[in-house]
Every structure is written in structure tokens, then in C-alpha cells.
Amino acid sequence: MLPLFTSTGRPYLRVYFQIHLASLSRLRLLSNSIIAMPIEFLAEYDRSGRASCKGCKQKLEKKALRIAKVVENPFGDTGETMKQWHHPKCIFNSFIRARPATKIIQTVADIDGYDDLEDDDQESVSQMITDCLKERGNKQSKKKMVQQSIPFAKAGPSGFSKPNSGWNNSKKAYHSSTSNNNNSQDDNSFQLFTSLCDKIGNVGSYLAKTKVVADLLKMGSNGNGYEGDIYLLMKLLLPGIEKRVYNLQSRQLIKLFSQIFVCDYDEMLEDLDKGDVAETITDFFANNTAVAPLNRSLLTMQEVDDLLDELSNVTKEDMQLKVLKKIARRCTTEDLRYIIRLIKHDLRINAGSRHILDALDKNAHAAYQASSDLRDVVDRCLARKTDRNNDDDDGAPKLKRDLSIRASLMTPVRPMLAEACKSINTAIKKCPKGMFAEIKYDGERVQIHKNGQQFEYYSRSLKQVMPHKVKDIKQYLPQACPHGNSIILDSEVLLVDKTGKPLPFGTLGVHKKQNFSDATVCLFIFDCLHFNGKDLMQTSIIDRRKILESNVQEIPGRIMLSEKKLVQKENELTGLVSRVIREGLEGLVLKDVESVYEPGKRHWLKIKKDYLAEGSMADSADLVVLGAYYGTGNKGGVMSVFLMGTYDERSGRWRTVAKCGNGHDDKTLDKINKELSVVKISKDFSKVPGWLNVHRSLVPDFIVTDPKTAPVWEITGAEFSQSTVHTADGISIRFPRVTRIRDDKDWTNATNLDRLKTLYENSKDASDIADSLLGVKKEVDDEGECSSSSSPDKTVTRKRKVEELEKEKTTIADNKVISKIPCKYGPNCYRKNGEHLANYSHNKENGNSSPNACGSQIKQGLPNFFHGLKFVISSDVPHQRNITRHIIAFDGDVLDEFKEDQADHIIVNSNRNKKDDSSKYMTASEFWDFYKKSKQS
Numbered sequence: 001m002l003p004l005f006t007s008t009g010r011p012y013l014r015v016y017f018q019i020h021l022a023s024l025s026r027l028r029l030l031s032n033s034i035i036a037m038p039i040e041f042l043a044e045y046d047r048s049g050r051a052s053c054k055g056c057k058q059k060l061e062k063k064a065l066r067i068a069k070v071v072e073n074p075f076g077d078t079g080e081t082m083k084q085w086h087h088p089k090c091i092f093n094s095f096i097r098a099r100p101a102t103k104i105i106q107t108v109a110d111i112d113g114y115d116d117l118e119d120d121d122q123e124s125v126s127q128m129i130t131d132c133l134k135e136r137g138n139k140q141s142k143k144k145m146v147q148q149s150i151p152f153a154k155a156g157p158s159g160f161s162k163p164n165s166g167w168n169n170s171k172k173a174y175h176s177s178t179s180n181n182n183n184s185q186d187d188n189s190f191q192l193f194t195s196l197c198d199k200i201g202n203v204g205s206y207l208a209k210t211k212v213v214a215d216l217l218k219m220g221s222n223g224n225g226y227e228g229d230i231y232l233l234m235k236l237l238l239p240g241i242e243k244r245v246y247n248l249q250s251r252q253l254i255k256l257f258s259q260i261f262v263c264d265y266d267e268m269l270e271d272l273d274k275g276d277v278a279e280t281i282t283d284f285f286a287n288n289t290a291v292a293p294l295n296r297s298l299l300t301m302q303e304v305d306d307l308l309d310e311l312s313n314v315t316k317e318d319m320q321l322k323v324l325k326k327i328a329r330r331c332t333t334e335d336l337r338y339i340i341r342l343i344k345h346d347l348r349i350n351a352g353s354r355h356i357l358d359a360l361d362k363n364a365h366a367a368y369q370a371s372s373d374l375r376d377v378v379d380r381c382l383a384r385k386t387d388r389n390n391d392d393d394d395g396a397p398k399l400k401r402d403l404s405i406r407a408s409l410m411t412p413v414r415p416m417l418a419e420a421c422k423s424i425n426t427a428i429k430k431c432p433k434g435m436f437a438e439i440k441y442d443g444e445r446v447q448i449h450k451n452g453q454q455f456e457y458y459s460r461s462l463k464q465v466m467p468h469k470v471k472d473i474k475q476y477l478p479q480a481c482p483h484g485n486s487i488i489l490d491s492e493v494l495l496v497d498k499t500g501k502p503l504p505f506g507t508l509g510v511h512k513k514q515n516f517s518d519a520t521v522c523l524f525i526f527d528c529l530h531f532n533g534k535d536l537m538q539t540s541i542i543d544r545r546k547i548l549e550s551n552v553q554e555i556p557g558r559i560m561l562s563e564k565k566l567v568q569k570e571n572e573l574t575g576l577v578s579r580v581i582r583e584g585l586e587g588l589v590l591k592d593v594e595s596v597y598e599p600g601k602r603h604w605l606k607i608k609k610d611y612l613a614e615g616s617m618a619d620s621a622d623l624v625v626l627g628a629y630y631g632t633g634n635k636g637g638v639m640s641v642f643l644m645g646t647y648d649e650r651s652g653r654w655r656t657v658a659k660c661g662n663g664h665d666d667k668t669l670d671k672i673n674k675e676l677s678v679v680k681i682s683k684d685f686s687k688v689p690g691w692l693n694v695h696r697s698l699v700p701d702f703i704v705t706d707p708k709t710a711p712v713w714e715i716t717g718a719e720f721s722q723s724t725v726h727t728a729d730g731i732s733i734r735f736p737r738v739t740r741i742r743d744d745k746d747w748t749n750a751t752n753l754d755r756l757k758t759l760y761e762n763s764k765d766a767s768d769i770a771d772s773l774l775g776v777k778k779e780v781d782d783e784g785e786c787s788s789s790s791s792p793d794k795t796v797t798r799k800r801k802v803e804e805l806e807k808e809k810t811t812i813a814d815n816k817v818i819s820k821i822p823c824k825y826g827p828n829c830y831r832k833n834g835e836h837l838a839n840y841s842h843n844k845e846n847g848n849s850s851p852n853a854c855g856s857q858i859k860q861g862l863p864n865f866f867h868g869l870k871f872v873i874s875s876d877v878p879h880q881r882n883i884t885r886h887i888i889a890f891d892g893d894v895l896d897e898f899k900e901d902q903a904d905h906i907i908v909n910s911n912r913n914k915k916d917d918s919s920k921y922m923t924a925s926e927f928w929d930f931y932k933k934s935k936q937s
Contacts, residue, residue, distance in 0.1 A: 013043030039106050040070040043125065055090030056259050065121050067091050067111070071125030075335070076562050088125060089318040090259075091913065093134045104136075105129055119263070128318070163478040186221040187228030190304050191297040192235060192340045209351045213237070213344035213359035228398040230360070231378045232301050237356050238343045241374055245313040246343050248320065253340065256317070257281050260325050262286035267683070275636015276348070278340035282333050291328045297335050305334075308342060368412045369599040370406055370537065372462050394468045394476060398685040407488055407530050407537060409451050412458035414598055415490065416527075416605035418589050420611045424573050427605055431592040434568040436541060437576050440606060441502055441524050441562070441584040443494025444469065448477070450487040459901075469493060472521040473558060480559040483551045490527035495519040502585070525552060526562035529597055537597040566593070581609050610718045610735075619718040621646070621733065621751040621759060622742055623657055624694060624707055628678060631661070638673050640664075644715055644736070645692075646728050647707075648753040653693045654707050655728040655753060657864050658715055663738030677709070678702035679761070695725040712750045714740040718759045728753055732758050754897055762881065840888065865934040883907065886931060 045684040069085035075735065085528030086094070097105040108114045108126055115701050117125070129495035174728030186192065199212045204266040220226040226233075235242055248256075254272055258265040271280045285293055311323045327339060361381045368377045407413045422428050424840050427435070428824050445460040446469075455477060458463040470493065482485055495503040497519050528548045529537055536544050545564070554560050565571050567590075580588055587608035594604060641661035645654045664672065683699045691707065694700075704710045717737040723732035742750075751759070869892045873880050884894050895903055906921050922930070 003374065012433040013289045018291055039070050039112045040103060042070060042109045043117060044068075044668060044872070046085075052083045053087045053090050054084040054264070055086050057192050058087075058258075058265055058388060060087065065117065065125075067125075088128060089321070092128045092318075096135045104132070104460045108396050117181065132316075152409075180747045182372075186225055188222075188232075188300045188302060190299040190301050190335055190338075192216075192221055192228075193233070193301055193304075194297075194334050197338060197347050197349050199239075200351050201347075203293050206351070213356055217359060229301065230382070231375055232305060232380060234356065234360065234374060235353075236305070236342065237347070237375070238300060238353055239342050239347060241353060241368075243345055244308060246308075246312050247315055248311075248343060250344070250588055252280065253277055253343070256321050256324055257284065258329075259321060260291055260328055261285065263288055264289040273630055273637060275630060275638075277344065278337050278348075281340050282337040284329075285328065286837075291325065293328075293331060293333045293336070295332070296302045297332045299330060299335055299345055303330075304339060304342070308339075311343070314789060322449045336585055364601075367406075369601075371408050371412060372412050373408065376411075402573070409486055409488065409530065410454075410456055412447055412449075412462040413488065413529060413537075413902055414462065414599040415445055415447065415460055416599060416604060417602040418606035419602040421590065421607050422611050423579070424570055424607075424747065427573060427590050427607065429604065431590060432584050434566060434593045434886045436564045436591045437573060438526055438547070438562045438564040438586040438591065438595060439524075439580065439585060440589045440608070441492040441494055443492040443502065443524070446491050446523070448487070448489040448491060449478070450481060450484060450489075450891055451476070452485060461515065467495075469829045470523070473523045476558045477523075480553050480555055482549065485532055485669050486529065486530065487532075487551075489548075489552075490529060490531035491523050491525040492562075493521060493523050496522045500557065501568055509883045520557050522557055522560060524560050526564075527597065528743065537599070540594050540596060541591050547777050553880045577607055577612075587611075608718060610716070620714055620739065621657070621756055622712050622749075623715050624654070624712055624744055624750050625676065625749055626654055626704055626707055627694075628658065628676065628702040629659075629661075629700050635669070638669065639676065639678070639702060640669055642713075643694070644713065644933045645707075646751055646753050646756050647747060648693075648728075650753075655693050656695070656698060656726045657728045657731060657756065658717070658733045658736040659698065659724070660713075660715055660736040662736070668741075676703045676711070679705055693727045697725055708747045710747070712742040712745040712747065713738045715744055720763045728756055749896065752896070756879055758875045766841075783864050863892035866890040869893070869904045870902060872897055872900050872906045874908045876909045878909070879924070881926060883924065888933075890931075 046060045046066050049098050053059050066085050068085050070081050073080045148650050200209050217226045233649035238240045239675040254268045257270050354365045357734040447458040449456040457470050459465050476554040528544050590605040626645040627643035628639035644658045685696050719734050721732050721734040722730050726732045872895050907927050
């Protein structure tokens with residue numbers, strides 16, 4: 001021990017106190033660290049969106065949950081810390097890979113700020129902790145097992161097919177679980193499947209595609225017959241038949257694989273614009289370093305099927321990531337390409353169910369159409385084998401025709417469909433012995449299966465119907481079908497009002513129904529496919545209808561039989577179609593009285609107003625191109641779907657009306673892609689310009705640079721409809737298609753929002769349509785006799801009709817006078833739009849009116865008491881079209897609403913709409929009074 005003092009005393013004392021003070025300082029720091037434990041993990045919501053994830057290197061989204069690991073700052077002073085921010089899943093993934101001694105989050109108490117998180121996020125983080133600890137435990141136990149056990153040879157995969165002697169015994173293949181036969185393993189390998197898909201995709205004709213599959217079934221991989229699992233092969237070749245739901249769209253797949261490959265998400269997303277997500281992922285897979293692709297395929301079809309099942313059973317993003325990573329680690333690039341295509345339900349081999357199933361049996365496709373049960377069809381194909389002496393040359397068993405078409409209770413049958421019929425004459429010719437004309441209800445197709453007291457409901461796409469759509473009719477069905485123990489009914493479910501009138505398509509939605517509180521859900525039954533154990537699909541419609549009417553008791557407003565009428569004459573059908581269109585119904589379905597029920601076949605006929613008279617009765621509007629979307633399939637990587645809209649003068653913004661992808665040929669699309677001036681925004685809602693009012697779900701890949709210079713297209717559809725996502729006051733066009741590029745129009749004379757509202761209101765108006773129904777255009781020749789230009793055997797295209805109208809503007813010929821109101825400008829008319837040309841004649845001279853053989857009188861040389869007057873008609877004025885016709889016929893002019901300042905008179909709906917007391921404004925009734933007085937004078 002040092003003495004406190006020496007002879008001099010001071011030096012030893014000073015040294016002693018310095019040592020003592022240093023010790024006290026260290027103790028103070030230690031005590032502080034014990035009292036205030038340092039924060040090691042922190043959770044909060046990102047406030048700025050500037051930080052990047054330490055794990056995946058991607059930007060953290062603003063307001064999204066993030067977790068930080070607090071570490072020492074290597075660039076700061078001693079004891080200074082910094083935060084390494086992560087996505088929650090990224091930090092827990094790093095914990096799974098971490099060494100046992102590494103500090104990780106083991107409880108929610110380890111996370112500072114956990115109590116401030118929202119309930120859902122707290123639950124999510126808690127679940128991640130549990131999964132992480134479980135995964136780390138499994139990882140450690142697996143390592144110990146490897147160290148303590150002898151490595152045996154890898155066992156065959158579960159679900160592997162048994163060997164068999166080829167096609168004739170291959171029924172056994174998919175009922176067994178293991179296999180030791182090399183031939184069977186080769187036939188069940190996923191490499192064989194991918195090679196088969198390549199071969200099918202590389203041949204052009206459908207017969208050649210069928211032959212490729214048939215050759216494999218006949219020869220197998222070794223020339224001894226196919227010894228694999230035929231059902232599984234068919235199931236994978238037809239991924240759209242038995243659809244598994246993965247909840248993975250293309251962009252989500254890109255997001256997950258960018259994390260798996262540790263590559264740039266934006267770069268992958270840009271490559272996705274080429275149109276094929278499988279090719280994008282495969283290209284990045286081949287070049288990534290995080291998960292190297294295998295050099296040789298080791299997967300079997302059964303293993304791939306099991307992996308896809310596992311993927312379909314997870315919905316959380318982190319679990320999807322885990323399964324996809326497991327898949328990627330076991331794949332070659334070619335394996336992964338086709339697994340992604342299986343996930344997307346599109347192998348891109350251009351072969352449908354008919355071309356694949358025909359290779360199995362010539363009647364297999366028809367059998368599947370009837371039963372929708374692939375396993376049952378394969379079973380029956382293999383069970384119905386006969387002696388080879390009775391087989392065809394290929395040795396494949398054949399189904400008997402009478403067994404191929406049958407319905408099975410509680411298994412949905414593909415619905416029989418209808419093809420479009422464009423004229424009454426065509427319908428009469430196709431059904432010479434008569435037809436049932438039934439109302440075409442604008443509802444949702446429902447197929448009802450009853451077995452005892454059990455009911456099942458299937459949609460047109462063979463899926464279970466949403467419960468809220470049928471819950472209101474469930475209690476009535478047992479009362480309506482008291483005599484049937486087993487029944488299959490084909491029907492339509494829709495809402496009807498108090499009077500029994502059907503409400504529009506889409507009102508069955510859970511939110512839409514709330515807007516129709518007085519309406520009721522009603523089931524309209526129109527066919528019976530099975531009754532009390534007897535299959536009726538090969539029975540004629542007359543007999544099926546009799547069974548239906550004898551055994552179904554109607555319950556008004558709830559369970560009804562479809563309205564039908566037996567039609568044998570042309571005038572009867574014409575009258576029916578006129579009535580249907582006047583009442584605002586969708587149309588008629590026509591069924592030959594001798595027809596049987598053919599699943600999936602379009603052997604019924606449907607008549608709608610947009611099909612008749614070459615589409616002249618269809619609803620249409622001149623809309624402006626506002627944006628574009630990338631196409632898919634063979635149109636991938638190019639703009640092929642377009643966002644169409646209209647201008648709202650009141651707000652000064654553009655509103656969307658329809659998303660249209662039909663009507664352009666490939667040559668026109670190429671030209672549009674070269675000439676359309678657009679800015680790429682990649683569906684980013686934050687990049688939508690202020691001039692566009694668009695729903696978030698409809699944000700396009702491209703936006704036009706200036707809508708006032710964008711092209712105007714005539715968009716035609718079945719009818720105007722109501723939409724919850726389009727912003728033009730909810731007005732949209734059902735089944736839109738481009739029928740004409742309006743080079744003669746710009747944005748100022750395209751259909752604006754007010755005009756669109758008028759078109760929507762007028763679209764249901766009744767009109768004289770008898771001639772249009774028959775496709776007849778009555779004309780008056782130079783001798784005053786009527787002639788008909790109807791030709792049921794020769795169709796005049798819309799383009800040709802427009803060209804004829806264009807020629808009419810400048811023609812001076814007197815040999816034919818169309819019964820139209822004469823245009824005041826005559827042959828020098830400046831108007832070029834098809835509507836004007838269709839309604840007004842442009843003959844050189846306007847002689848006196850003369851009666852003709854049609855019983856009508858052609859007015860020529862009408863008084864010009866509106867000469868020089870310009871009118872604007874407000875959009876809410878009733879009978880606007882009629883007023884317009886009278887103004888122009890008597891030498892006036894009608895301007896668009898935005899040109900009110902140029903008008904002499906503005907016609908409004910009522911006195912309340914007058915902006916001042918000047919004589920410039922008049923109501924519709926005042927206009928008619930003025931017209932009558934002018935005419936009398």
C-alpha cells in the first residue's frame with residue numbers, strides 16, 4: 001500500500017486522488033447504464049418516406065410501419081448511436097438467419113414504441129415474433145439432426161405415381177402415392193411437362209397441338225406408353241379449369257421476387273411493361289446472385305402441384321414470400337417460368353380445353369363441358385377402355401357418346417350460351433319450325449342444384465354464388481319446388497321493383513341493393529337440366545319447359561318462370577322485339593323448339609338493340625382519349641386499352657366514361673402507339689394531373705400530354721349504364737368498342753358531360769323502330785315508288801354506310817331522294833358528322849312536296865322563318881332532339897351549350913333557369929308557341 005505522504009507529501013496524494021476519481025467516474029457510467037437500459041429496437045410510422053430499408057434496400061413508404069435496430073454510430077463520438085431502419089418482415093428475416101448469440105426481438109417488450117402502434121400492427125408484429133422464434137428453433141433442430149445422423153439417400157417425393165404398363169392401365173397412376181420405376185419418374189417429371197408446353201406452343205394449328213399431347217400419351221417419355229399421372233398432367237395443362245386462388249397479381253409477384261433476388265424493384269417493374277411477368281422474373285432469376293437457379297431440373301409434377309397448393313393456402317405477404325423463395329431455390333429458369341405461368345393461369349401455349357382433352361378422347365371435352373369434373377372425365381376415359389381389336393389405330397379408349405353428356409348433382413354444368421343475331425330474318429331462317437322467345441333478363445346467371453333438402457348455387461363461371469345475392473330467395477325455393485327431390489335449374493337472379501319491372505344489371509351488389517329499399521330479389525327460372533334422377537339435357541326445350549311448368553310453383557316477386565312466347569312468324573317476332581326495346585328491357589333470347597341443352601355451346605340466339613340494323617340503334621358517344629394501358633398476351637408491351645372521357649365545362653376537368661380495348665386492328669394500334677402523345681405514369685395515382693378526375697382503380701399506365709389535342713373516337717356499346725368507378729356522373733358505356741376515329745372532330749365538338757347526360761336520359765326513349773328491326777331502309781326512287789334496300793344475305797358494313805353518307809353530301813343526282821329533312825345548306829353543307837348526315841338530306845334542289853307510294857310526304861322548300869337565328873338548347877330540356885330537328889328544318893342553327901354568348905336565343909327547361917329577364921331566354925313551351933305563330937303567319 002502506498003503511503004499517503006512522502007517526505008514532500010504532495011505527489012503521492014495527487015496520484016491517489018486521480019485514481020480514485022477515475023474509478024468513481026466508471027462506476028457512475030455503469031450505474032447509469034443499469035438504471036436507464038439502452039434502446040435496442042424501436043418501432044414507429046415513417047413520417048417522411050426518405051429512409052431506405054437496411055435489408056431489401058427499398059424505400060420505406062411514408063406513414064408505413066418501420067422497425068429500427070439501434071447500433072453504435074461508427075462515425076460519431078463514443079457512445080453515440082444510430083438507427084438502422086427495416087421493413088418489419090425484413091428485420092425478422094434477418095433474425096432468422098442470425099447467429100444464436102445475436103440479439104434479436106424475443107418479446108414485444110423489447111420494442112420501444114410498441115404500445116403506440118395501431119392494434120392491427122401490434123398483432124402483426126406479435127405474430128412475426130412468434131413465427132421468427134419458431135423458425136429459429138426449427139433451424140437449430142435441423143442442424144443438430146444433420147450432425148448426429150447418417151445421411152441417407154433422398155426419398156422419393158410424396159404423391160409420386162406408381163409404375164404401370166402404359167396408357168391402358170394408367171388409371172392406377174394417380175391413385176397411388178409412391179413410385180420406384182424410372183419410366184414413371186420420367187413421365188412425372190416437371191421437365192417433361194415444360195418440354196411438352198414448349199412443343200404445344202411452337203406448333204400453329206390446333207390439330208397439331210392435339211397431336212403433340214396424344215403422341216405423349218401414346219408413347220410416353222421412353223416409347224413404352226405414358227406411365228405418369230394422367231389426371232395431374234391434364235390439370236396442369238389446363239390451369240384455368242380448376243383454378244386455385246393465389247391473390248398474386250403481376251406487380252405483387254414482381255415485388256416479392258425483387259426481395260428474393262435482392263434486385264431493384266423499379267427495374268423489374270419497368271421490364272414488366274413488355275407484358276409477360278413470367279419472362280421478367282425468369283430473366284432476373286437467371287442473372288441474380290442471391291438465389292442461384294439449378295442447372296438441372298429435379299422437380300416432379302406432383303411436387304409442383306403440392307407447392308402451388310401451399311402457395312394458395314397462404315395470404316399474408318411474408319408467408320407468400322417464404323413459399324416463393326422455397327420454389328425458386330428448387331427451380332431451373334425454365335421451371336420457374338412455367339410455375340409463374342401456372343400461378344397466372346396462362347401457360348401461353350394458345351391451346352384451350354378442347355385441344356388438350358381431344359388428345360385423351362374425342363368425346364372428353366363434351367363430357368367435361370357437361371360435368372365440369374376433370375377427374376371424373378379422366379376416370380371415365382380410362383374405365384371405358386375396350387379390347388384393342390375394337391379400338392382405333394392409336395389404341396386409345398373411346399367414350400360412348402350416350403355416356404359423354406350428362407349432368408351430375410352438386411357439380412356445376414357449363415351454361416348453354418347464345419350468339420348475337422343481327423336481324424329478324426336470320427332468326428326465322430335458323431328456327432324454321434318455330435322458337436321460344438324469352439325475355440333476356442339483365443341479371444346474374446345462377447344454376448341451382450337441389451338434392452333432398454340441400455341446395456347449391458353456382459354462377460356463370462361455375463363458382464359458388466355470393467351468399468348475399470341468394471339469401472333472399474333461399475326460403476322460397478323449397479315451396480316453389482315441392483315435387484322435386486333432385487333438380488338442376490338454370491335461372492337468372494335480379495332485383496325487381498314493386499311493379500315487377502327488372503332493375504338494371506349490377507344492382508344485386510351488397511351496396512347497390514341499399515339504394516333500392518323497395519325492390520326485392522327475384523329468381524326467374526328458364527330451364528331444367530335434371531329432375532328426380534333423370535337427365536334432361538338431351539330432351540327438347542318443349543319437353544323441358546313442360547316439366548318445369550308442371551313442377552315449379554311460382555311465388556310472385558320471388559320465384560318466377562321466365563316470360564316466353566312461341567313464335568313462328570316474322571311479324572310476331574318483330575312486334576315482340578319492338579315491345580322489349582320500348583320497355584327498356586335488354587332483349588330476347590330465341591330457342592329452337594327442337595333444341596337440346598348443349599353445355600358451353602352458343603346455339604341459342606340473342607337479339608338486342610345494338611345488334612340490329614348494323615348497330616344503328618346502339619348507344620354511342622364521341623369521346624376523347626385521356627390515357628392508355630399496356631395490353632397483355634400478344635399485345636403485351638404496347639398500348640392497346642384506352643381510357644376514354646368527356647369534358648366537364650362547369651369544373652373545367654375531364655371525367656372518365658369508359659375503358660375501351662376493342663375496335664382497332666393491329667395496323668391501327670401500331671399507328672396509335674407511334675402518334676399518340678403520352679406521359680408514362682405507371683398507374684401511380686400521385687402522378688395524375690389536376691385536369692383529370694379519375695378513380696384510383698382506373699389510373700392508367702399513360703396519360704395524354706394535352707387532352708385538347710388528343711384524338712376523338714366514336715365509342716359504341718350495348719347501352720349507357722351506371723358505374724361506381726367512372727367519374728362522368730357515374731355514366732358509362734356497357735361493352736364499349738371503337739367504331740370510328742373522328743378525324744373531323746376535336747375536343748370542342750366532342751360529346752361533353754352535359755350532352756352525355758342528355759344522351760343517357762334519351763337512350764331509353766321509345767321510337768319507331770319497326771323498319772330498323774328488319775334491317776330495312778325505305779327509299780323513294782325517281783318515280784315516287786318505295787324501294788327496300790334490305791338484303792338478309794348481304795351485310796353492309798358500318799364503314800361502307802358512313803362512306804355512303806359522306807358521298808351523299810356532295811351528290812347532285814336527282815334519281816333518288818331519301819325521305820329525310822332537307823339540310824338548309826344543301827350540297828354545300830359543312831357538317832360532316834354521321835348523325836347529321838343520317839337525319840338530313842343534301843339534295844341540290846328542294847322542289848315542292850310530293851306524295852309517294854309509301855304513304856308519306858317529303859317536305860321540300862320549307863319556310864325559313866328561323867333564318868339567321870342561332871339557338872342553344874340546355875341539356876335538361878325535354879325532347880331536345882325534336883326541337884333541334886324543327887330549328888334546322890326551318891333554316892335555324894343549333895349551337896353547343898358552351899357557345900351561349902353567340903346565340904340569339906337560349907331554350908331552357910323552365911323560368912327558374914333563366915339567368916335574366918332578357919328576351920334571349922325562352923322555355924320549351926314558349927319556343928313551341930313561337931313556332932306555331934311563325935308557321936301560321
